[in-house]
Amino acid sequence: MAPATVLITETQIxxxxxxxxxxxxxxxxxxxxxxxxxxxxCRQERPDAILARYGSITRRVLLASPRLRVVARxxxxxxxxxxxxxxxxGIAALPALGxxxxxxxxxxxxxxxxxxxxxxxxxxxxxxxxxxKDGYLGTELAGRTLGVVGCGSIGGRVxxxxxxxxxxVAVCEPYxxxxxxPDGAVRVQDIDALIARSDVVTLHCPLDDSTRGLLxxxxxxxxxxxxxxxxxxxxxxxxxxxxxxxxxxGDIYLGLDCFVDEPLPPDSAWLTTPRTLFTPHVGGTTDxxxxxxxxxxxxxxxxHLGLTAAA
Numbered sequence: 001m002a003p004a005t006v007l008i009t010e011t012q013i014x015x016x017x018x019x020x021x022x023x024x025x026x027x028x029x030x031x032x033x034x035x036x037x038x039x040x041x042c043r044q045e046r047p048d049a050i051l052a053r054y055g056s057i058t059r060r061v062l063l064a065s066p067r068l069r070v071v072a073r074x075x076x077x078x079x080x081x082x083x084x085x086x087x088x089x090g091i092a093a094l095p096a097l098g099x100x101x102x103x104x105x106x107x108x109x110x111x112x113x114x115x116x117x118x119x120x121x122x123x124x125x126x127x128x129x130x131x132x133k134d135g136y137l138g139t140e141l142a143g144r145t146l147g148v149v150g151c152g153s154i155g156g157r158v159x160x161x162x163x164x165x166x167x168x169v170a171v172c173e174p175y176x177x178x179x180x181x182p183d184g185a186v187r188v189q190d191i192d193a194l195i196a197r198s199d200v201v202t203l204h205c206p207l208d209d210s211t212r213g214l215l216x217x218x219x220x221x222x223x224x225x226x227x228x229x230x231x232x233x234x235x236x237x238x239x240x241x242x243x244x245x246x247x248x249x250g251d252i253y254l255g256l257d258c259f260v261d262e263p264l265p266p267d268s269a270w271l272t273t274p275r276t277l278f279t280p281h282v283g284g285t286t287d288x289x290x291x292x293x294x295x296x297x298x299x300x301x302x303x304h305l306g307l308t309a310a311a
Contacts, residue, residue, distance in 0.1 A: 003023060003024045003025050004024045004025065004048040004049060004305055004307055005024070005025045005027060005045055005046060005047045005048050005049075005067075006021055006024055006025065006026050006027070006047060006048065006049045006050070006051055006301060007027050007029065007041065007042065007045060007047035007049070007050045007051070007065075008026055008027065008028050008029065008050075008051045008053070009029045009031075009033055009038070009050070009051070009052050009053050009054045009055045009057075010028060010029070010030070010031055010051075010053040010054060010074070011028060011030050011031050012028065013051065013053075013074075013294045013298075014290055014291045014294035014295065016291055016294070016295050017051075017291075017294035017295045017297065017298040018298075020295065020298040020299060020302055021298050021301065021302070021307070024307060027041070027045050027047065029041055029054075029055070031053075031054045032054065033054060033055040034055075035055070035056060035058055035060060035061065038055055038056075038057075038061050039060050039061055039064045040064075042061055042064040042065040042068075043064045046065065046066065046067050047065055047067065047068055048067050048068065048069055048070075048305060049068070049069060049070045049071070049072065049301045049304075049305060050065070050068065050070075050071045050072070051072050051074060051294075051297045051298065051301060052071055052072065052073050052074060052080065052081060052297075053074035053075070053293075055080070056080045056081075056082075057071050057080065057081040057082060057086075057093075058082050058085070059082050059085035062082065062085050062086060062089055062091060063089070068089075068091055069091060069092065069304065069305060070091065070092040070093075070094060070300065070301055070304040070305060071086060071091060071092070071093045071094070072094050072096070072297040072298070072300040072301045072304075073093070073094065073095045073096060073297060074096065074293045074294060074297045075095070075096060075099065075100060075284060075293045075297075076095045076096060076097060076098075076099065076100065076206075077095070077206065077207065077233075077234055078093065078095055078206065079206070079207040079208070079234060079236070081093050092304050094297075094300040094304065096292070096293050096295075096296025096297045096299075096300065097153070097296070098153045098292075098296075099284075099289070099292035099293040099295070099296035099297075100283075100284030100286075100289040100290075100292055100293050101153040101154045101157055102157060102288070102289070103283065103284045103285070103286040103288065103289030103292075104154045104204075104232055104233075104283040104284050104289075105154050105157035105158045105161060106161075106286075107232050107257065107279070107282070107283040107284075108154075108158050108202055108204075108230050108232045108255075108283070109158065109161045109162075111230050111232065111255030111257070111277055111279070112141065112146075112162075112200055112202070112228060112230060112255065113141070114255070114277055115228050115253045115255055115277050116138060116139040116140070116141050116228065117138040117139070118136070118138060120277050122136070139226075141162075141165060141166070141167055141200070142165055142166030142167060143166060143167070143168070144167055144168070144199040144200060145167065145168045145169070145170060145197055145198050145199050145200070146158075146159070146162040146167045146168070146169050146170070146198065146199070146200045146201075146202065147170050147171075147172065147188075147194040147195065147197065147198030147200065147201045147202070148162075148169060148170070148171045148172070148173075148185075148202055148204060149172050149173075149191060149194065149201065149202065149203050149204065149205055149214070150172075150173055150203065150204035150205030150206075150233070151171045151172075151173035151176055151180075151181060151182075151185075151204070152173075152176070152204065152205075154204045154233075155171070155173065155202075155204035155205075156180070156182055158202055158204065159171060159182045159185050160182050163182065163183075163184045163185065167200075168186075169182070169184065169185040169186065170185065170186045170187075170188045170194055170197055170198060171185045171186065171187050171188065172187075172188050172189070172190070172191050172194045173187070174189065191214070191219070192219065192222070195219055195222055195223060196222065196224075198224070198227065199224060199226070199227060199228070200227065200228040200229075200230070201215075201223065201227065201228070201229050201230070202229075202230040202231075202232075203215065203229075203230065203231045203232075203233045203234075203237050203238070204232075204233050205233060205234075205237065206233075206234065207233075207234035207235075207236045207237060211237055212236050212237070213236070213237075213238070213239055214237050214238070215229070215231075215237060215238035215239065215243070216238075216239050216242065217239050217242035220238070220239060220242045220243055220246050221242075221246065223246070223252050224252075225251045225252070226251060226252065226253075227252045227253070228252070228253045228254075228255065229243070229252065229253070229254050229255070230254075230255040230256075231254075231255070231256050231257065231258060232255070232257040232258065232283040233258065234258055235258040235259050235260045235262070236260060240259075240260055240270075244269055244270070244273050247273050247274060247275050247276060248273065248274065250274070250275065252275065253275045253276070253277075254275065254276045254277070255276075255277045255278075256270075256276065256277070256278055256279075257278075257279045257280075257281055257282065257283045258281050258283075259281070262280075262281055263280065
């Protein structure tokens, strides 16, 4: 079998993923690639597969790749890939399911704990020479209710973490069989009912037409006073403008790992928004998480194309 051409929208990938694709022609675009540049490189290189980490795989990109058979996502979020166009063109678009679930779940838990105990603020104050022992009061999460929106591989892990530290857990996941809801969690069919009972709300659903703006102005307005919201899933699940307004009012907290505009521009309104904890879209970026995403994507390419290492 002749070597396949695999276009990789990254500067390099994990060595274990590269080993799976050994013997085939790997073309790297770099981490910053505009749509026009990606279209041009597809026309020149005529890839059989795309391993997509950065950039958007649009219909134009797909049409510029006449030999393309599969787009394998380096991760699980598919919103940067035009999956409808791929289907219409007979091109498989595949996520690396479960590849970074543990990493994102741990990141979510870390954000919950850091906000509840004001760790970022305390650290900043300590580095400024302050000692805020007097007057400090953290929030203990045990006994509080965590509302998990989306209880797949990541949400299920977060639910079990929360149960392990003594939280009550309510889950809103209409598509999951009841037998897969973590033991000890309560299933709530309606997201509005979930919000009404939750001290912490964490989002773990994909971004599509049914979930875009899921946490809208109305729902943000109904969050409990003092509530913590975590979004380590996808930008677009919450209304950023409405969320900022509620944060400025001073009665909820937000942990955010993904933003509509990435990286944040210097004049971003988020930079002056209080009661927030931000990370730069790194929820899945751990040693094991990066390996899992890269290897999962490479395995999807190998499996779909039936590749073996070329002689």
